[in-house]
Amino acid sequence: MQPMHQLSDQQLIRLFADGNALALETLVMRYKDKIYTSIFLLIKDKYLAEDIFQDVFIRVIDTLRSGRYTDEGKFLPWAMRIAHNLCVDHFRRVRRTPVIKTSDDRDIFEVLHFTEEGADKKMMQRQSHDRVRKMLDKLPEEQREVIVLRHYGELSFKEIAEHTNCSINTALGRMRYGLINLRKMMAEKQIAL
Structure with missing residues (x-):
C-alpha cells in the first residue's frame, strides 16, 4: 500500500x-494551513481562529x-465552506450580543474615546x-x-410616549417603521453609512 501522504482525499x-484514524490525521495535516489561514483572515483573532478551526x-x-x-473529489472546498459558515455564525452571535450601557443609557463605546479622530473620518461622519x-x-x-427624540434627544420610550401623547407600544411601532423606511431609502439610493 502507498504511504498515507500519497493517497487521494477520497482514499483517505x-x-x-x-x-483508520491516521487517514484523518493525514487529511488534517494536508489542509490545516489553508483552512486555518482562511479562518484567521476572516476573524482576525488567533485564539478564536484556533477554536473555529x-x-x-x-x-x-x-x-x-x-x-x-x-x-x-471536493474535500477542501467542502471543509472551507464549513469554516466560512462557522465564521458567519460567529459574527451573527456577536451582532446579537447585548450592548453594554453606561448609567445614563449610552453605549459604552460611544463614551470611550480610544484615539483622536482624523479630519477625513470627521468629514465622512458629517456627510453621513x-x-x-x-x-x-x-x-x-x-x-x-x-427617531429624533430617541437618537438625538436620548429620551426613553416612556418619555417619548408622554411627550407625544401616545402609548409606549405606539412609540415603539413608529420607531420600528421609521427605521424600516430609512433602510428602504438607503437600499434604493445604495447608501452605506
Whole structure:
C-alpha cells in the first residue's frame, strides 16, 4: 500500500470511514494551513481562529462518521465552506450580543474615546449625518419625531410616549417603521453609512 501522504482525499476518507484514524490525521495535516489561514483572515483573532478551526474538524469528523459526506473529489472546498459558515455564525452571535450601557443609557463605546479622530473620518461622519438628516425629512412626521427624540434627544420610550401623547407600544411601532423606511431609502439610493 502507498504511504498515507500519497493517497487521494477520497482514499483517505474511505480509510477513515473504515476506522483508520491516521487517514484523518493525514487529511488534517494536508489542509490545516489553508483552512486555518482562511479562518484567521476572516476573524482576525488567533485564539478564536484556533477554536473555529477545531470546530471545523469536529464537524468534518461527525459528517464522515455518519456517512453523510457526498462531495466526491471536493474535500477542501467542502471543509472551507464549513469554516466560512462557522465564521458567519460567529459574527451573527456577536451582532446579537447585548450592548453594554453606561448609567445614563449610552453605549459604552460611544463614551470611550480610544484615539483622536482624523479630519477625513470627521468629514465622512458629517456627510453621513447630512444624508441621514435628508432621509429623516422624507419620513412621516410621527416616525421622524420618535427617531429624533430617541437618537438625538436620548429620551426613553416612556418619555417619548408622554411627550407625544401616545402609548409606549405606539412609540415603539413608529420607531420600528421609521427605521424600516430609512433602510428602504438607503437600499434604493445604495447608501452605506
